[in-house]
Structures are given as structure tokens and as C-alpha cells.
Amino acid sequence: MKNTVELKFKAIAANIPFARNALASFILPLNPSVDELQDMKTAVNEAITNVIVHAYPETTGHVTMKITTKENVVSISVIDNGVGIQDIERALTPFYTSKPDEERSGMGFTVMEGFMDKIEVKNNKDGLIVNMIKEIASTGC
């Protein structure tokens, strides 16, 4: 059965724990393992942190997290209406950060790629959209 939830919230750091815990609650019926759950929470945390840090340099905007589950596949989209990324290929390069003086590791997209099966980053008509997919392989533990 296909199921979907869409959450829109203010792009501030205080909402990050809510977002990753909401993700965990929604996908729990798929019976993921603890490791799979942690992987997805980490990836979505990276995507939302990126929005908070980069998308709205002059103001505070919103972030939308859309989660779809179908059979054992989890699809997550993190969408903002911010400034987007001029050079996506460069942003995806490990260790690249546009804010080196802020102790940023430049590992955000690398972690998303490492913890999910597939990620896609593209500029939206206004803002950025990050799509991530992970197949639940286990039957829980």
C-alpha cells in the first residue's frame, strides 16, 4: 500500500529533531532495522540542515519534507523555496563547502549518498529539491 505524508515547517535548527523523529514514526510500520532507521534519519537530517544553513541567507523560510512509502521502498523529498545551488556538481563533491570558516565538513551530500540507495539534487522552479530513496531490506531486528 502506498502512503504519503507531507510536513512543512520553519527552517530553523530547533525543528531538526522533530523532522527526523517524524520520519522515524512514519516509516516504522515498514519494520525497518535500527540501522536502516538510523541511516534514513541521518540522511534527512543532512538535507534539512543544508536548507537551514544555505537556502535562506537573508531571511528564514520553510522546508517541506515529503515521505512516501510503497511496499518496502521509502522515498523522501526535502524541498525549499530558497536560493538554490548554482553549481550542483561542485556542491556534491566530497569536502566542498561554501562556508569553510564555519567548521562545515562539506560531507552533507556524501553522507546522504552513503546512507541512502539513491539521491538526486536539482534546482526547483524556486529553491532546491533533494530526492532520496531507500529500500528496506530487512524485516526488522
Added chain:
Amino acid sequence: MQIKSRIVNKTLYILLSGELDEYTVPKVREDLDRLMETERGFMQIVLDFSELTFMDSLGVGVLIGRYKKMRQMNKPIFITNPSRVAEKIFKMSGLYDIMPKIV
């Protein structure tokens, strides 16, 4: 997010508890810097991740920042008990090259 510390045999042991993310990181940086700058009588640091329940790549940035400060004082930092996720991120980033993992 809580940080506890003790010095044993000239080693500053720092135990990180809770969730390290964009929300909690300012206080973590502040607490770690205060500890590393005010504690006396230690020659090295061991960061214990056994009670850290969440961490993303931000943790790497925090650790590299502390490494740069301690390198000036010739005090090495070691990592112990990382979670599976932390271990994966540390390996991806090559962090263990500058902060070795100890058992």
C-alpha cells in the same frame, strides 16, 4: 546534549551524551573549547562517543575544529566507542587519519 569530563593519568576523558546536530552544536563547541582551554594537567584527549545517540556530518566539522586548536598545543585527540553511524561518517571523512580510534 551533555558533556562530562575527568582527567586520569594525564588524559582528559570527555564523554558526549545525547544528540549532536545543528541545534545543539553551538553549545557543544563552547563546552569543548572551555574544557580544553581551562583544564590543566593533561597531555592528550579521549573523546568517548558511547552515549551519543545521534550525529551527522556536522560532528566531523566540530572535531576538526577542536583538532586544529589542540594541535597548536601538541595535544593529540583520540576517539573511542563511536556508534555505527558515527563510525561510517568518520571513515568516509578520513577523520581517523588525524584522530585515531582507540579501543
